[in-house]
Amino acid sequence: xxxxxxxxxxxxxxxxxxxxxxxxxxxxxxxxxxxxxxxxxxxxxxxxxxxxxxxxxxxxxxxxxxxxxxxxxxxxxxxxxxxxxxxxxxxxxxxxxxxxxxxxxxxxxxxxxxxxxxxxxxxxxxxxxxxxxxxxxxxxxxxxxxxxxxxxxxxxxxxxxxxxxxxxxxxxxxxxxxxxxxx
Amino acid sequence: xxxxxxxxxxxxxxxxxxxxxxxxxxxxxxxxxxxxxxxxxxxxxxxxxxxxxxxxxxxxxxxxxxxxxxxxxxxxxxxxx
Numbered sequence: 484x485x486x487x488x489x490x491x492x493x494x495x496x497x498x499x500x501x502x503x504x505x506x507x508x509x510x511x512x513x514x515x516x517x518x519x520x521x522x523x524x525x526x527x528x529x530x531x532x533x534x535x536x537x538x539x540x541x542x543x544x545x546x547x548x549x550x551x552x553x554x555x556x557x558x559x560x561x562x563x564x565x566x567x568x569x570x571x572x573x574x575x576x577x578x579x580x581x582x583x584x585x586x587x588x589x590x591x592x593x594x595x596x597x598x599x600x601x602x603x604x605x606x607x608x609x610x611x612x613x614x615x616x617x618x619x620x621x622x623x624x625x626x627x628x629x630x631x632x633x634x635x636x637x638x639x640x641x642x643x644x645x646x647x648x649x650x651x652x653x654x655x656x657x658x659x660x661x662x663x664x665x666x
Numbered sequence: 667x668x669x670x671x672x673x674x675x676x677x678x679x680x681x682x683x684x685x686x687x688x689x690x691x692x693x694x695x696x697x698x699x700x701x702x703x704x705x706x707x708x709x710x711x712x713x714x715x716x717x718x719x720x721x722x723x724x725x726x727x728x729x730x731x732x733x734x735x736x737x738x739x740x741x742x743x744x745x746x747x
Binding site: 535564572593595606609644648 | 674675687688689691693695702703704705706707708709711715719722723726727729730731732733734736
């Protein structure tokens, strides 16, 4: 048997303590940076005007199924380059419970807490460390390994930032990777 | 106006040209030939916060191993043009 994995995403006004989104979408398959925080809105219906940013994308990993432990998490942009005028900013490394990002209501304002420059595709070994915990991505008690089932990563937040030199149309399709071990 | 900042793409301290965009946010673009990567900061950033964010930026991004650069190196190692 093995762990069952899904990417989930939070949306809407920040709520609770620690903060999380008002709504949670499960089993998402694409990031689709766009000028909207609504899951159902197609990216083509909410394009980012060159010079603006996308709304932040509050993605996280969710483990269920059968496993003893989830550990050794890394998150990175691992394939395909972005074009000129695009910068992808992402979550800082989580190497302690206090490092995990706290959810803030998504907006198109530059999020200075996203300190990792994920624009260039890197080897997954260069990815940022990811921690795991119970209850949800927002919850305290994140650690490098976790035996709780279900189990969640910290928020794997990203924001696509642009300048006026960004080309019109879709960006290249890039790959974001979450690597983990299970036993 | 230019300022020396760490460029995650070049993995070096490089000259960045500073500008204010249409949203009042601060954009610093690496002017190394062919790079054009940029850093953005919110309109509300204070000089003190800016310094801290630059330090965090360098610490967070130093040592990234670019797939593109490694693939170029592999071609060189294998003698592929």
